[in-house]
Amino acid sequence: MKKVYCVLLVYGLFIHLFPASAQQPLARIRIKNTSEMERIAEVVEVKFTGLLTKINGAPFRVIETTNKKEIPYQLEFKGSDKPLNLLLQITILKPGQEITFDLISGQAAKPEPKTFARYVPERKDDFAWENDVIAFRMYGKALETASDNATGTDIWSKRTDKLVINKWYKENNYHTDLGEGMDYYQVGITLGAGDIAPFVKDSIILSKNYHYFKVLDNGPLRSTFQLGYDSWKAGDVDISATKTISLNAGSQMNRIEVKYNIKGGDQTDVVSGIVKRKDAGSIFLDEKNGVMGYWEPEVINKGIMGIGILTSNSKEMKMAKGHLLSRSSIQNNVPFVYYNGGAWNRAGRITTSAEWFNYLTDYKYKLDNPLVVTVEN
Numbered sequence: 001m002k003k004v005y006c007v008l009l010v011y012g013l014f015i016h017l018f019p020a021s022a023q024q025p026l027a028r029i030r031i032k033n034t035s036e037m038e039r040i041a042e043v044v045e046v047k048f049t050g051l052l053t054k055i056n057g058a059p060f061r062v063i064e065t066t067n068k069k070e071i072p073y074q075l076e077f078k079g080s081d082k083p084l085n086l087l088l089q090i091t092i093l094k095p096g097q098e099i100t101f102d103l104i105s106g107q108a109a110k111p112e113p114k115t116f117a118r119y120v121p122e123r124k125d126d127f128a129w130e131n132d133v134i135a136f137r138m139y140g141k142a143l144e145t146a147s148d149n150a151t152g153t154d155i156w157s158k159r160t161d162k163l164v165i166n167k168w169y170k171e172n173n174y175h176t177d178l179g180e181g182m183d184y185y186q187v188g189i190t191l192g193a194g195d196i197a198p199f200v201k202d203s204i205i206l207s208k209n210y211h212y213f214k215v216l217d218n219g220p221l222r223s224t225f226q227l228g229y230d231s232w233k234a235g236d237v238d239i240s241a242t243k244t245i246s247l248n249a250g251s252q253m254n255r256i257e258v259k260y261n262i263k264g265g266d267q268t269d270v271v272s273g274i275v276k277r278k279d280a281g282s283i284f285l286d287e288k289n290g291v292m293g294y295w296e297p298e299v300i301n302k303g304i305m306g307i308g309i310l311t312s313n314s315k316e317m318k319m320a321k322g323h324l325l326s327r328s329s330i331q332n333n334v335p336f337v338y339y340n341g342g343a344w345n346r347a348g349r350i351t352t353s354a355e356w357f358n359y360l361t362d363y364k365y366k367l368d369n370p371l372v373v374t375v376e377n
Contacts, residue, residue: 207241
């Protein structure tokens with residue numbers, strides 16, 4: 001016991017005499033906002049290859065150099081056995097402002113998870129994911145033969161920053177708002193809240209539900225997973241698909257990377273879409289900048305959902321086939337990236353159609369003007 005006590009005493013004395021701010025950093029990361037927009041709670045990628053020789057496999061902490069506070073981080077693997085990115089979440093960066101972080105030797109504090117994703121076998125193969133502001137799910141194979149089968153993206157209305165997926169499924173009462181939110185969004189046999197499908201001869205060709213999955217990363221700042229779809233007929237070609245979906249902490253939007261294996265062709269037209277309700281709502285179509293938004297009609301005692309899609313290569317945006325549609329083309333085995341997501345007015349963050357359409361427009365601007373990251377010795 002005396003030896004252990006002595007070691008702890010020496011270690012404590014070292015930390016007291018040489019706090020993180022006084023230690024020689026392994027590396028310094030600079031993040032600069034060169035855009036004209038304030039950036040708040042944004043998750044930033046730092047390529048880990050630039051840190052490998054500096055870290056050399058040792059545990060490290062990340063210290064914001066201005067206030068000397070430790071901040072949580074995530075090593076992103078994307079299914080690899082080695083980290084590919086270091087993920088950091090900034091607090092706020094004004095236009096032209098720069099912030100620096102030092103990587104210091106030592107064991108990092110355990111971060112509180114802000115994102116989560118999992119396969120839900122107890123609910124007919126659902127796959128559900130969430131962050132601290134919103135939640136989603138996709139439907140699996142077991143639901144295909146059920147009377148309540150649905151095909152598109154589902155969105156859950158949250159008004160808590162806590163992770164609720166496990167709790168809601170366990171309690172099995174998530175269609176009722178008990179103070180944290182609920183699931184009231186109606187999907188059915190549609191694209192729901194921003195799914196994607198081939199568009200052939202002016203028809204949406206839906207696949208069956210996903211048949212396999214793989215979790216690539218699971219928090220605390222980003223969760224990423226893949227959903228696989230068996231081959232289905234789309235006109236004269238057969239298509240199988242993989243969707244890689246990522247959700248960052250603090251974001252209302254998913255990043256969707258779609259890869260089609262097209263047998264019998266080199267490319268196909270696709271539409272990413274939002275199911276339209278019978279009653280009036282507010283619609284925003286900005287084809288030039290790739291922003292499509294829908295502020296749904298209010299559902300009595302449940303509220304209003306805003307749904308959005310962002311894309312960089314939309315050929316056209318229109319209302320057709322009971323949807324708001326953004327049409328693009330996918331090349332055989334070439335990844336196609338777009339974003340979908342939503343917001344609930346009762347969560348209090350975004351409460352009007354104008355706020356939602358501004359959020360979508362600003363989000364697209366930020367995608368087109370990423371924060372500048374540099375790594376120094």
